[in-house]
Amino acid sequence: MIGKGKAISHTQVSMQYGWDQEKNAQVVYAQNIAGDSPKEITAEFKLTQDLNINCEKNTLSFIISPTIEDGKTLDKKALSKVCQEFMKEMRLKDRQAIGFVHLDKAHKHIHLYVNRIDFQGKAYNDSFIGKRSQVAAEKVADRMQLTTVKQVQWEKDHNLQAIRTEIKRRHDLTMRQFKPRTFQDYIKAMETNGVKVIPSINKADKLQGFRFEFDNYNLKGSEVHRSMTGGNIGKQLSGDKNIKQFINENTTLKLAGKTVQLSTGILRTMVKEVIKKTISKTIDIGMGI
DSSP states (O other): OOEEEEESSSSHHHHHHTTTTGTTTEEEESOOOSSSSSHHHHHHHHHTTTTTTTTOOOOEEEEEOOOHHHHHHHHHHHHHHHHHHHHHTTTTTTEEEEEEEOOOOSOOOOEEEEBBBBSOBBBBBOTTHHHHHHHHHHHHHHHHOOOOOOHHHHHHHHEEEEHHHHHHHHHHHHHHOOOOOOOHHHHHHHHHOOOOOEHHHHTTSEEEEEEEETEEEEEEHHHHHGSSSSHHHHHHHTEEEEEEEEHHHHHEEEETTEEEEEHHHHHHHHHHHHHHHHHHHHHHHHHOO
């Protein structure tokens, strides 16, 4: 579960969004209010807010987002408890507050609005409220046995590593199976193996590298593996072919509906490979191999 928070001045406009019937909004939490519309509740907030004329951003706006899986099991009563526990963690005490849940999407989330001014006219300290909202949501999730931010991050990192490994496996399979010799052939072959390869083209219409899209992940080649940068893929595509010849054949490419050239970075990587092979060949000849 994730929590976000900030102080706002546009109470009614924000509350109207929270109570948007097109989003199948439902009231799941209410404290110290009697109104049944954004306009009426804003007026109630204002009566208290008039006790402190120096505070302009006098309403606190929070978004509390359980994970999609947790959201499936959280009914109105449980969502109300989430709000109640969150209010306790944030030490908002006996203030005016109202919470709505949006049910129009799979990712169920709560919009909670709290009067920043208490009944004594004192303004709530909103220093680091964003960070404190995250911590409060984390504690509430842990207490209610819901998925915490740390668990979500662990799962994301774990899944990401698996995705990187799988994209690299399919890259290696593509090189063995299809033996592509041009960037265009490589893109088509990878798509056959279930990975969408997206050319990264700069403003000068030069190919800088590739992004790889697989299973709802979109990663740069260098994020997948160091061997999958544009230059390194070029080296693999050249195979036993002379790299100078490969560069000449790939100087102008038709990618993503554009006529592009290789970037300086890709060319530099491949030229280094030419020099490396030349030196290695010279040494071999000198040693009589």
